[in-house]
Amino acid sequence: MLQVREGRLQVLLWQRAREPFLGAWSLPGGFLKLGETLEEAIRGHLAQKVDVRELAHLEQLETLSEPDRNPLEWELATAYLGLVPADVDPAVPEDTRWHPVSRLPDLAFDHRAIALAGRERLRAKLSYTNVAFALAPPVFTISELRELYVAALGHEVSATNLQRVLLRRGVLEPTGERREPGRAGGRPAACYRFRSRRLEITDQFAVLRPPER
Amino acid sequence: MLQVREGRLQVLLWQRAREPFLGAWSLPGGFLKLGETLEEAIRGHLAQKVDVRELAHLEQLETLSEPDRNPLEWELATAYLGLVPADVDPAVPEDTRWHPVSRLPDLAFDHRAIALAGRERLRAKLSYTNVAFALAPPVFTISELRELYVAALGHEVSATNLQRVLLRRGVLEPTGERREPGRAGGRPAACYRFRSRRLEITDQFAVLRPPER
DNA sequence: GGTAGTTTTCGACTGTGGAGCGAAAACCTC
């Protein structure tokens, strides 16, 4: 579960309540119940701690099966990537906290690798899909969106270019409203929203594409 | 397990020996043994029917968990994509055959969706990785490589462009040899090989890339 | 051996879309 908070990409961790790795930070999760879907299971386990309605996007990452990933017993795990919009702040219990992905504590199991893989997946998809809808509030300005991209990608992004690219692709649409300028003044920013709030892929990237368009 | 044969992308299927879907065509696979890795399991099950050394690339697709995917009992499955170079023709038993992905028979479980997902994954990766190494023989001409791309992508590809793109990216390198022209004559073709035979990604596609390179 | 036919290869041109920059627009405060 990733979210951009305080200008940084952060991941939700909780402290394990049992062995192995008792007390260590770990990604939220738990066991699959009989007859249950992996996605149902994930949502169920998350729901124990946070409000799952905040989850704007959920996708499967990978199933881990290394026999030594759990020192106690052989165990498979399917990792998921969940994204939470920046405008919500779900209440979390005591043993649960957000941590910057760029400075993770020691994590249980292979959870460090999973968290980093989730970030990589997000970074890649930011560039050829509209996933950013899951990081952004319903309505936002280009500058605000830019900050989300900077936090998630880990490098500068020009607002000019971001706007042009996303508009050209038809990912964003203007709402028509404008944002009141801050105390310092400045031209009021136009507001935008994502045209779709479900994952969509920009075909633009397939090189070696069919001839004669 | 996909391979380009007779100019078409084909998938290896075998006929199920037990319920459910007894006698139906299905993707090769089987159960996971305790303490085993998913990849080990896949290779093991394949080895029962074909020579696994032919497998040039193997990657995980997705873990399926829909409760009704198996009518008899609740069962998870992790799908993998395997690629076999076009120059080998592994011996297969009676109940096992290659089928064109574009014209699949009725398949057991959700195997039709999996096969199509595998093809999609392959198509996408052909455009931003060097996966083609796993479809191609060790040494080949541009025309031969073009035919593989055409078969896998399902649309025309210009040899000129293919050569330029792959050379520019440093994916291919000339071997220095040349191929004898056929009976009809023609300029002898230069031979190439993949510089690496392990999956590598062309960063080229990340749009919104870091500034100041 | 010259001519026609075939296949490969190369160079030149075009077009698209992302990146960068600076100026203009639209607002604030003093």
Add this chain to the structure above:
DNA sequence: GAGGTTTTCGCTCCACAGTCGAAAACTACC
């Protein structure tokens, strides 16, 4: 109205993919 701030827009640059046609290098036939 002057100066400062933030957003937006237009222009240019550039990397590459896509297209086309001609040259290169060979065979076969007369």
